[in-house]
Amino acid sequence: MLRKFLALKILFRKEKDFLKSLREILGFYPRNLYFYKIAFTHRSASFIINNRRVNNERLEFLGDSILDAVISDFLYLKYPDSKEGFLTEMRSKIVNGEKLKELARLTKLNKFIVQKGNTQKGFTKIHEDAFEALIGAVYLDQGYYKTYKFVKTKILEEFIDFEDLEDLNINYKSQLIEWAQKNKKPVSFKSKTDPDATKCFSSEVVFDNQTIGIGRGSSKKEAEQNAAKEAIGYLLHSF
Secondary structure, three states: OHHHHHHHHHHHHHHHHHHHHHHHHHOOOOOOHHHHHHHOEOHHHOEEEOOEEEOOHHHHHHHHHHHHHHHHHHHHHHOOOOOHHHHHHHHHHHHOHHHHHHHHHHOOHHHHOEOOOOOOOOOOOHHHHHHHHHHHHHHHHHOHHHHHHHHHHHHHHHHOOHHHHHHOOOOHHHHHHHHHHHHOOOEEEEEEEOOOOOOOEEEEEEEOOEEEEEEEEOOHHHHHHHHHHHHHHHHHHHO
């Protein structure tokens, strides 16, 4: 009886600590902790409820769409005179994989992620997925308005320097192609689905019959961008 009481006491303390930590990140107390526990559960640590495997993949799918909508909403209001192309580019600079991983690190949500086994092999986007799943959890728990407020005040206004973002050119593939055309040096991309990772593509930049950049991503476009970024680094040190 005493052992059961102590176990419940420890469980309650963990729940309380989790709730307090979420309050620091979100700026409010969650109504339903279950959504947030799922948001931080990587598929390697899936658990079974009603004969169904539960992890954060569905919340990631939802959060990805909600995040796009919230940021589009925010940018539309922030830049009332800007054209669609500028707004689309700004949104891409915020929701690209590297930026989402950075935001996951800055919000310190990585300490909540539950995973098992060697999930770090090769390319991994665990933190990015958890960040998007968190957005999905907030949406289910609090609705759109509270999600918008959270992203606006706790993410965009706190961690994004929009002046720097406006000047940032993240289209590494375009930069590489522009360099190749200017210097009359042919470069090519070889992209494929990565057999060693789920939902992952890999790409290589070939220049002068050798690979000068390798990138991975959750889409072919992201993989090519990452490969082009590495290739540009190589060319800057070689020419």
